[in-house]
Amino acid sequence: MNHIITGQDAHGNDIKLDYIDHGQGKPVVLIHGWPATYKMWEYQLTALTEQGFRVVAYTRRGFGNSSKPFEGHDYDTYADDLKAILDQLDLQDVTLVGFSMGGGEVARYMGRHGGARVSRVAFVSAVTPFLLKTADNPEGVDRETFDKMVDGLEDDRFDFLQSFGKNFYGVGLLRNPVSEAALEWTQHMCEIADPRATILSVRAWSETDFRQDLTTIQVPTLVIHGGDDALVPPKVSGERMTHFVPHAEFIEYAGAPHGLFIPEKERLNRDLITFVHGGDIQKTADRY
Template identity: 70%
Template sequence: MSYIKAGQDANGTDVKLHYTDQGTGNPIVLIHGWPATYEMWEYQLAELPKHGNRVVAYTRRGFGNSSKTWDGNDYDTFADDLNAVLTELDLQNVTLVGFSMGGGEVARYMSKYKGARVSKVAFVAAVTPFLLQTEGNPDGAPKENFDNMVEGIRKDRFDFLKTFGKQFFGVGTISHPVSQATLDWMQSICQLASPRATEQCVYAFAATDFRQDLQTITVPTLVIHGGDDATVPAKVSGERMTQFVPHAQYVEYSGAPHGLFITEKDRLNRDLQAFVSGNTVEGTADRY
């Protein structure tokens, strides 16, 4: 296994981030969602390096085979970890791709590190700009929603993940966009996370306000979201992104669930490749 050192924890122990580095060419860094690992990008890692790209994907602290730190499950620390990845591998002119929770890393990194080393950013089914309902963010989701998630994790994390996985991929009585084998695989990688990181990151991605971070982004920006995303609904996330990044292109995948990196893998791969190459990303005209 390959690891990148990302500083030390409160006890002075090295923090190590598990990563993979595939292909040569245009550097793309893939940042996974909660509570998965970089392995969730299986179909992107198998395809994007075929088209002249160097594709790096890493697992954030607390998840998968990365270090399980007790503290540091916050976006300032996650942005520092992303900076460690870019610095250690000496990546330049990078396209950052953040899925779901990973969109927060992109936003906070671009603000905190002034977009160093980055030429483009893509937000895929991302939690940005701000999920939590507050007086200043009335369109967000009530805190009760996230409290219920944490309660479910504490009661039976494995059963919670099973139910969450079905919603994640839009599986219902009639709809079966992914196989049972895929659901089992996804649950297996999510189970590798530490219980503490799993719980703390719920409040990290829910309560972190990225609106000011987003306003610092000046590089080309692509926003992709599923029209039927029940996990991070487009109306509170993707559809609002151009309010804070006016030059961003918003593309909605009609009928797609949250886990569109699998259910819409071919389209997503084409769109990411087009974006990285500077070509047109096809989308709904009134979403631009």
């Protein structure tokens, strides 16, 4: 198991992030969603590596097999952890790919660290630009929605995660985009997160305003969002991204759920590969 030390906690203990580093070539860094680990990228890791890229994926603090410090569950710290990954592995000409909560890391890194070492960014089902409904963000989601999530986690985290997994993949009475085994795998991956980090990160990704961070992005930008995303609705997130990153290319996967990296894996892999190579994603999208 590989770890990168990104700092120390209040007691002087090293904060270690679990990561993998596969392949050679232009680097692609994959940043996972809430409350999973880098293992959610299973199908993308293989596809990107086989296309001749160096693929790095890590698990953020508080989740999976990474350290679980009491503090540091905010986007400034998450962005600093990402910087430590890029610096210590000396990655250059990087494509950052952030899924859901991970899109926030991409945005805050670009704003906080000036996009150092990064040549392209992709947001997949991302929480950007700003989820919370406020006076200056009337398109957002009511705070009550996130309060209910926290209540559910505090009451019975395991039952909450079971229901969350079904919504995550868009599973319903007449629709089963993923297998029961995939649901069980996802739940186990999410259960090993630190309970406190799980809750604090809900507040982080729901309340952090990334709008200013996004305006700093000058590199090629791809935005992918599922049309049937019930957790991070495209009207609140993906569809608004070009307001803040005018040059971004927005692709909606019609009928796709939030967790599209499994049910839409072939298309997502193809689009990411095309994007990293600098190709035209729309030509790929037109085939669907």
